[in-house]
Amino acid sequence: MKRSYPPSKKRQKDTEPSTQSTVPIQEKEPRSDDESVGKNLRCIVLSDTDNEIVSVKNTLGYAALLNDREELADDLNGITLFHTGDLGDKKRPDPSVVDFWRQIRRQAKLKGGHVKIIVGNHEQEIWQKIEAGKKISLGTGHLEDLKLFIESMDLFHLERGILFIHGYPTLEFLRTLQHYGEVTGNNLNQFNSDHYKKAFKRPEAMQLYAYARDNKQKNYLLYDVKDAAQYYKKHGKSINMLFKTLKIECVIHGHRPQRSGVQIDYEFSKWLPDVRMIGNDTMVRRKGLGATVIRSGADGNTDILFINTKNKSKKQRKIVSEYLAADQSEYSTEIR
Numbered sequence: 305m306k307r308s309y310p311p312s313k314k315r316q317k318d319t320e321p322s323t324q325s326t327v328p329i330q331e332k333e334p335r336s337d338d339e340s341v342g343k344n345l346r347c348i349v350l351s352d353t354d355n356e357i358v359s360v361k362n363t364l365g366y367a368a369l370l371n372d373r374e375e376l377a378d379d380l381n382g383i384t385l386f387h388t389g390d391l392g393d394k395k396r397p398d399p400s401v402v403d404f405w406r407q408i409r410r411q412a413k414l415k416g417g418h419v420k421i422i423v424g425n426h427e428q429e430i431w432q433k434i435e436a437g438k439k440i441s442l443g444t445g446h447l448e449d450l451k452l453f454i455e456s457m458d459l460f461h462l463e464r465g466i467l468f469i470h471g472y473p474t475l476e477f478l479r480t481l482q483h484y485g486e487v488t489g490n491n492l493n494q495f496n497s498d499h500y501k502k503a504f505k506r507p508e509a510m511q512l513y514a515y516a517r518d519n520k521q522k523n524y525l526l527y528d529v530k531d532a533a534q535y536y537k538k539h540g541k542s543i544n545m546l547f548k549t550l551k552i553e554c555v556i557h558g559h560r561p562q563r564s565g566v567q568i569d570y571e572f573s574k575w576l577p578d579v580r581m582i583g584n585d586t587m588v589r590r591k592g593l594g595a596t597v598i599r600s601g602a603d604g605n606t607d608i609l610f611i612n613t614k615n616k617s618k619k620q621r622k623i624v625s626e627y628l629a630a631d632q633s634e635y636s637t638e639i640r
Contacts, residue, residue, distance in 0.1 A: 318449045345464050345600035346628050347384035350609075351558030351584040352424070355393040357404050363595050366611060367627045376408065380417030383628055386461070388584060389424025389470030392450075397430050399446045401454045423457040424470040424558065425528065428510070430454060435507050459500040459513055459526070462492050464600045465553040469526075469581040473555060473625045475539050477526050478546040485550070492550070510546055528559070533572065540575030546578045554608070558585040567610045586612055599627040 348367055353360055364370035369377050369385070372472050385408065392401055409419040431454045433440055434447050442450065460469040467473065503509040513526055529535040547553075547630060560583060562568055562609065568583035586594030593613050600606040 310604055330535065341413075344382070345384070345466075345598060345606075346382065347386055347598050348628065349386040349388060349468065349556050349584055349596040349598065350588070350594070351388040351389070351470075351586070352390040352561065352588070353427075354390055354426070354589045355396070355401055356589040357400045357401060359592045359594070360404075362594050363531065363588065363611060366593060366616070366621055366624070367595070367597065367628060368453075369628070376411040376415055376417070377444050378415060378519065380412055380415045381629075382416060382418075384418040384420060385412060386422070386468050386556075388422045388556060389457075390426040390558060390585075391421065391424070392426055394426040394429045397442065397450055399442065399450065402450060406453070418459050419528040420458045420468070422470055423454065423459055423462060423466055427454045427457060428513070431504075432510065455501070455504050458493075460496070462550075462552065464606065466600075466606070467552045467555045469555065469557050471526050471557060471559040472529050472532050472535070473543070473557075474526060474529065474535075475543055475546070478543060478550065482546060482549060509522055532560070536572045536575040540572070544576050544578055547576070552579065554582070554606075555582045556582045556584050556598075558583070561585045561587045564614075565594065566612045566614050567594075567596060569610075574583065579617070580608075582608070597624055597627050 308491060322529055339611050348361060348364070348369065350363065354512060364376075364385075369380070369383065371377060387405070391405060392398065402630075405421065409421075412419045430440070431451060434451045440447060443467060460467060479490050484490070484499070485492055488494070488498070500513060503513060505509070562583055562585060565586050569580070571581035571583050573581075574619070582596060584594075584596050588594040591613055593611060594615060595611045597611060598606065599608075607627065609620075609623065609627065611620070
C-alpha cells in the first residue's frame with residue numbers, strides 16, 4: 305500500500321457546554337456492521353468530546369458536513385464520521401448527548417454516510433456502574449437507555465490499514481487480534497461482535513477490555529498504560545512487528561488530552577517507526593474545534609490533515625471540503 309502522509313503542523317483552541325435531556329428515548333440500538341465503509345475512505349474523526357455538543361457542531365460545520373439548520377449535509381457521499389470514545393462524561397453522563405449522536409447516526413444513514421462510534425473508558429466505566437447498581441444521577445429509563453447505547457459501540461475499527469481506537473494498543477490487545485485472525489480467518493472487525501459485544505453478557509469478562517484504573521494489573525488487553533512512552537520503549541520492537549503482521553500503518557486514538565489543543569503526530573515514532581500514531585484528543589470541549597480528516601483512494605494513497613484552532617482558516621476549510629468531496633479526480637493527493 306502506497307502512503308503519502310504529509311507532515312502535520314501541530315496543536316489547537318475554542319468553546320463548551322451541553323444541554324440536559326429530560327425524556328429518555330427507548331429504542332433498539334443497531335449493532336454496528338462489520339463491512340467496509342466504502343470504496344474510497346473519506347472520514348472525519350472526533351475524540352473525547354466529554355458531553356460536549358456545541359464544539360462537535362462547530363467542527364462538523366467547519367468541515368461543511370453540518371448546515372445552518374444544524375442538520376447533516378444532504379449528500380454525505382459515503383463519508384464516515386468516527387468518534388473514538390469518551391463522548392460522554394463518566395461522572396455526569398448527559399442523556400442529550402446520546403440523543404444527539406443517535407440523531408446524527410440516523411441522518412447519516414439516510415444521506416449516504418456512516419457513523420462509527422468506538423467505546424471509551426468513560427463509557428465502559430458508566431456501563432460498569434449501571435451494571436453494579438451504583439448511584440448515577442439519572443432516572444431508571446435514562447440508565448437503561450444509556451446502557452443500551454454503550455452496548456452498541458465497538459471496541460475498535462480497522463480500515464485500510466488505519467486502526468481507530470480509544471486508548472493505546474497494547475501487546476496483549478494486538479496478540480489477541482492476531483490470534484483471532486489466524487484462528488478464524490475473519491475480518492478483524494468481526495472481533496467486536498464475536499467477542500467484545502458478548503462480554504456484556506458476562507460482566508466479569510468486561511474487565512478484560514476495560515480501563516486499568518490502578519495501572520498495576522498486567523492482563524488488561526487495551527489501556528490505560530501508566531506511561532505510554534515507557535511502555536512503547538519497553539515493548540516497541542514486539543508491538544512494531546505485530547503492527548506489521550496485522551498490516552496496521554496508522555493508529556488514531558484519543559484518551560490522553562493534548563493541552564495545546566493540537567493533535568500529536570507520529571507519536572512514539574522512535575520506538576514504533578513503521579506506524580504513524582496520532583493522538584486526537586484535542587480537548588475539543590474547551591477549544592471548540594478539533595478533528596482528523598482522512599482521504600484514502602482506490603489507488604492506495606492516503607492523506608491525513610488536521611482541524612484545530614491553530615490552523616483554522618478559510619484556506620484550510622477549503623482543503624478539508626476538498627478532502628471530503630465525492631469527486632476526487634480533480635484533486636492532488638498532496639496537501640497544497
